[in-house]
Amino acid sequence: MTRRPRARSIRARLLLFISATLVVVCTAMALTTALVQRAALLGNLDGRVTDAAERSLGGARLHPELTDDLGFLNENGHPAGLLAARLDEDGDILSAAVVSQDAAPKDLTAAQRTALEGITANGSRHTRTVPRLGTYRIAVLDSDGVRVLTGLPMEDVQRMIGGMVVAGAAVAAAGLVVAGCACAVVIRRQLRPLGRVAATAVEVSRAPLNRGEVTALIRVPERDTDPGSEAGQVGAALNRMIEHIESSLTERRRTEERMRRFLADASHELRTPLASIAGYAELMNRGTDRIEPVLAWRRVLAESGRMTGLVEDLLLLARLDEGRPLQSAEVDLAALVAEAVWDARAAGDGHDWQLGLHIDTPALVMGDEARLHQVVANLLANARVHTPAGTRVVATVETHGADCAVRVTDDGPGIPPALLPTVFERFTRADASRTRAPGLGGGSGLGLAIVAAITTAHGGRIDVQSEPGRTEFTVRLPLAGAVPPQPVCAGSEAATGRSQGS
Structure with a gap:
């Protein structure tokens, strides 16, 4: 037999749901911010790459006959890490070098040149990873047969995006912790009235309602019965139910008391004529000299009639109680x-x-x-x-x-x-x-x-x-015309119009 998983409390489910919602919202906000910032930084970098490519193309056009000349890299103003190459008509690299800090440009190795192959002069920007140099943003420009490849490192952009992601994640994590703690406190405070209502219900359930005198049951405090809140509505409903239980138990106790009194009175009323009948029968059994036989039979008949009338009255009341x-x-x-x-x-x-x-x-x-x-x-x-x-x-x-x-x-x-x-x-x-008083x-x-x-x-x-x-x-x-006629009962054999004093 498989055990059913234990249901979580409302407090735990609310906290879990709110935390999950906050995680999703913070993640979406962080991703959106990172993507937007990345697009802005890449746009800025692409602009710089375009400027550098145009400057390199201008330098190469000064000596178009020198197809492998990269002398323009020796000019001042080039940022460290700038990468430039001369391409032939087929897009193959003729020469390539990278600008170093406080040093002459350094030629690229064969592996590094291989990473730059296949880039066409279509005006678009490309991202390539160059061995031992890092990731570059690259553009190829072509003018009058002069084709120049220019690239700038993306290290600063990647470092900035990475730092932004880390900072956003840290802020989001801290915000989630603070929001979770605040939500836990708020949920606990808001559900406290519901807890008091539940405690009242548990206390009522432990009351011994099936025996003894029913004392006043505990009630939900008035502050927890405000109909403006869900917990208040539950508290007010519980109070009404407790009042109904008390009234029902009180009525049941009264009914039981009336029933006990009814049974005791009915038993006495039946016992009295039975005792009289038994007494006269015993007197006649001992001999007719003790009592006149006619008087004894008359008393027996009178007591029998009295007992019969009482039984008929009880049967009539029972039929009427049943709604016949x-x-x-x-x-x-x-x-x-x-x-x-x-x-x-x-x-x-x-x-x-x-x-x-x-x-x-x-x-x-x-x-x-x-x-x-x-x-x-x-x-x-x-x-x-x-x-x-x-x-x-x-x-x-x-x-x-x-x-x-x-x-x-x-x-x-x-x-x-x-x-x-x-x-x-x-x-x-x-x-x-x-006991009846004589003469009454x-x-x-x-x-x-x-x-x-x-x-x-x-x-x-x-x-x-x-x-x-x-x-x-x-x-x-x-009157007869005011209500529909009553259904006919199959036989009405109870007592007829006997007078019965109260």
Whole structure:
């Protein structure tokens, strides 16, 4: 298995890229400067070669009959190293000599003459390397049959170009070192916020999020969250992600706490009737003289019914939580609320039950009639159970625009303020203990939770306002023409319109 090469850091890649770019730019500038200077120096040298060739040609034309005469080299003013030769018509060298410093011109050797052969009199400049003399810039001029070859050494030009290249390379190298160090410092400083963001991410990744209490996670400092920079954008995004993680973990913890409380309450609610059934069965098993058989069976049936109702409520809530569709048909809320009020009056004749209809249009909604009846019945039962006898309870149906509102109002003692925020949660009861006080009604604490779940499943919402002397529950549902009908559920076998106090 081949190992993947280790990726370089952004800092190293930036420094490498900038350094390579600077090397290319400096090299190009040095080469361009050297070429331009070389062309200028060669142009200057070519001018001097031309002048020297014309002067030599003028001297040779004084004695055209002396084809091998180089006497013009003895004249003053010729630079040391000047090379001159007389050529025949075929371009062969007849005689050649070089001017020496403070000495008479020196004839060229056969090898040196061979290096000068093949140059034609076309006016162009040629570069030749002459043994033991160096590199020369040479020109051949021809006038009236007199042909003269003249050359000047390129040593000064080559030395100057070489020195310029060395100096340029040294300056470029020093500039590259300084620029590299400056870039390294700048890159390090500019990437420092990104490093702090990465350190924050590493610190968050080490937090034990899967167990224990989640404490406040570390945040990216505010100075590293400036949206004007890329590192700031990453820091701000990381902070938002950390906030989302904290909120998600907090919500998960709350959900787990509610689930544990829900399971504990559900277990207790189921255990109580089971314990009663087991107790009566044990009494009957020991003999009928201990308890009246009819009374025992009645208590067993009552506890069985209570347990069955609780299980049905839990199943209904589970179905609604899963988002299963309810039955959908056109329901007249006015008629439904009127029937529920009549049922409540029969169940609790000690209260003053009233019905109010304030409808401009038919109060028709699309939904499950049995579930909607359960909503109204639970609200009325909640008012009956938690208010003293003689309390006035008013059920009102109103239509406003595209909504239909069902209000259940009573003038009882009201809901305790501490209980109001959680009144629609499951197993919420005014009596926080799991024991029922003798003589008090009340259910398992699922009634209002079922009301809220059914209302939400129908696309509506429920609100509550309570103060001493007035409590009002308001259920708002869209009228039949406002929303498309709900899909029909295959069987709606959960609990029907039982009253369930909160």
